[in-house]
């Protein structure tokens with residue numbers, strides 16, 4: 001059984017600082033990543049065991065008294081011996097090896113996005129909708145562990161559970177240590193001996209499920225509804241991401257949406273527009289009466305307050321903007337023609353005074369402006 005002081009090459013009264021320094025020097029020379037080979041590995045083990053005893057004041061005192069902190073002094077390596085301690089000494093406390101360590105198999109799941117189409121009525125008033133989502137869920141066989149039921153993980157024997165392997169590059173400045181995720185365990189520090197058959201060790205599987213979502217009144221195409229924790233479940237039983245439901249509002253055959261206002265056109269016979277009347281409109285809020293003033297022009301706009309789309313934020317609703325289109329009769333019988341000719345004579349309009357005007361200022365211009373929201 002070798003003497004720990006001799007192994008480290010220090011005096012019996014060496015200070016803790018001298019012991020640490022000696023250990024680091026030897027560990028750099030002998031570490032298996034630097035110096036492969038059975039002999040170096042054996043020496044590295046005894047150097048590490050010696051350091052483990054001599055760096056701990058209590059163990060060192062016991063050793064000096066002739067006793068031993070463990071059952072056998074030479075068997076120190078690997079018995080109640082923390083690898084982190086070696087790495088700490090090796091890299092000087094907060095070294096790279098100590099700071100990183102193995103990564104967790106648990107990861108937060110990704111957010112998921114699904115597009116859902118609603119009709120205009122649902123966008124105006126809000127609705128509940130059942131949707132079908134296809135996301136990763138926890139594996140029912142292994143409950144996220146990734147191992148076949150009844151089996152587990154074992155410590156990776158390549159990296160010793162650290163998840164990192166050290167590499168030494170020689171440079172003009174000396175040896176430079178770098179650490180890389182262990183390829184054998186992908187940096188987890190543990191290996192799944194028998195991966196779950198259902199999820200291949202991922203801990204999650206894809207699954208389609210139904211969700212009932214509340215679509216608030218006022219949504220528009222592009223509105224996103226966030227459902228926390230309804231996205232993809234993470235690997236290794238990690239927390240799920242969020243689910244975003246992106247709304248697509250289907251075009252309506254009658255109403256065109258502009259902001260929170262709705263626009264529609266109503267056709268009126270020439271006589272009704274001239275004489276005035278009351279018409280009944282079929283709106284999203286049911287039948288609504290609209291008073292048509294005598295002398296209503298084609299392109300004239302009437303606003304029905306509060307019959308538009310609900311404001312998504314805040315309260316109240318937009319308006320329903322009704323554009324009037326006056327329809328000129330096309331097919332006149334003899335009696336109707338006679339009546340209209342009488343009217344034309346009475347109004348002195350047999351040969352009307354027609355003058356050209358700038359395009360865009362007449363009726364069509366006004367209609368165009370109203371439709372483009374100007």
Ligand SMILES: [Zn+2]
Nearest residue numbers: 139142196199
């Ligand atoms: Zn599984």
Ligand SMILES: [Zn+2]
Nearest residue numbers: 156159182185
């Ligand atoms: Zn490993």
